[in-house]
Amino acid sequence: MPPSTPPPTVRRRRLGTELRRLRERADLSATEAAARLGITQSRVSNIEAGRYGVSADRVRAFARSYDCSDQVLIDALAAMTGERKRGxxxxxxxxxxxxxxxxxxxxxxxxxxxxxxxxxxxxxxxxxxxxxxxxxxxxxxxxxxxxxxxxxxxxxxxxxxxxxxxxxxxxxxxxxxxxxxxxxxxxxxxxxxxxxxxxxxxxxxxxxxxxxxxxxxxxxxxxxxxxxxxxxxxxxxxxxxxxxxxxxxxxxxxxxxxxxxxxxxxxxxxxxxxxxxxxxxxxx
The missing domain is CATH 3.30.870 (Endonuclease; Chain A)
Known part of the structure; x- marks a missing residue:
């Protein structure tokens, strides 16, 4: 059997939650957000659920697509990415x-x-x-x-x-x-x-x-x-x-x-x- 995938960390889950909240504030469905971002709806859903990791650049792209202008929040979300080593x-x-x-x-x-x-x-x-x-x-x-x-x-x-x-x-x-x-x-x-x-x-x-x-x-x-x-x-x-x-x-x-x-x-x-x-x- 292939090794099981470790569950997402609380940090990754929270990042996904915040990206979902930004999307909902923009009044976009996951399908509409995916079309703007040039990715599949399933990928948007998996990122929001914390199942997929995401880069800082991708976070900023999400924020732009969702018309988020809170730069302090965007920077904080971007800083939550990129951790490969688990605690x-x-x-x-x-x-x-x-x-x-x-x-x-x-x-x-x-x-x-x-x-x-x-x-x-x-x-x-x-x-x-x-x-x-x-x-x-x-x-x-x-x-x-x-x-x-x-x-x-x-x-x-x-x-x-x-x-x-x-x-x-x-x-x-x-x-x-x-x-x-x-x-x-x-x-x-x-x-x-x-x-x-x-x-x-x-x-x-x-x-x-x-x-x-x-x-x-x-x-x-x-x-x-x-x-x-x-x-x-x-x-x-x-x-x-x-x-x-x-x-x-x-x-x-x-x-x-x-x-x-x-x-x-x-x-x-x-x-x-x-x-x-x-x-x-x-x-x-």
Whole structure:
């Protein structure tokens, strides 16, 4: 049997989605767009579905055909092409949910990330012991080697915070997450101390929403808001047990952008947040 074609990356799928949106704004069918571009309708459809790669020159040709004059957006879309080497996360594709793979890819290419968590420490700020304790509580139970596989994936994701030119990362964490005793008192104390240390890095902000703080909008699950090179290429990731559900429509992005802003306003400032975490450490 011939080797199977690897699934399209989240980046390629998003590029296809944005090209489809440009076509629809131009009020063109796929058949009409293909006639303008001098290609087949099936090729247009496959590019929009992320099944076919496309060059930067072709992206610019699409934009011209669709009468798009937003040069900043066009440049950002063109920059999403040409990647032939797949990222480290691809080695996990056969063993982990696709949503987790997509999240790692989004984090790698982001220009900034904001995350809100109510009962968990954000994955990029977790210690190895904390992550391992979380995976031990998985339902159905994971085998020991499966736990270690997931831990290694989570720790590798954290490399984005240590790059020479790492992007701004803001973690909005509810006090409830800080008081969860995953792994026992020793592991919890080490996790909180790690959180304090990470919050003092130049690119990282930790903002805690205290129990007695203001009300804020939430749907109960974690939200990652991943900023792209232009606002149109932002992505909201709604976390779940099998990875994240990606949201990228303009209306939904606006909703989650405002939600994150209101949650951040309900949180303590960075210094007050560290002071609260210190108090919880002492009580642990």
């Amino acid at each position: 480290w996360w691809e080695e996990y594709r056969d063993t982990l949910a696709s949503g987790l793979i997509d999240l790692a890819e989004l984090e790698h290419h982001a220009t900034a990330v904001r995350i809100a968590q109510l009962i968990n420490i954000p994955g990029l700020l977790q210690t190895t012991d904390h992550a391992r304790a979380l995976f031990r509580e998985a339902v159905p139970p994971l085998l020991p080697h499966e736990i270690e596989h997931r831990v290694s994936f989570r720790i590798k994701r954290q490399a984005v915070l240590y790059r020479d030119k790492s992007y701004p990362y803001t973690a909005i964490v509810h006090e409830a997450a800080l008081r969860m005793q995953f792994g026992g008192p020793a592991a919890t104390k080490a996790q909180l101390e790690h959180l304090i240390d990470m919050s003092q890095r130049r690119n990282i902000t930790v903002a805690v929403i205290p129990f007695d703080g203001a009300s804020f909008p939430t749907s109960g699950h974690g939200v990652d808001y991943v900023h792209g090179p232009v606002p149109q290429l932002d992505t909201a990731v709604l976390e779940g047990a099998h990875g994240g559900a990606l949201v990228d429509s303009a209306a939904q992005l606006e909703k989650y952008h405002l939600t994150m802003e209101r949650m951040e306003k309900a949180a303590l400032g960075p210094t007050q947040s560290r002071d609260l975490i210190h108090r919880i450490v002492k009580a642990t």
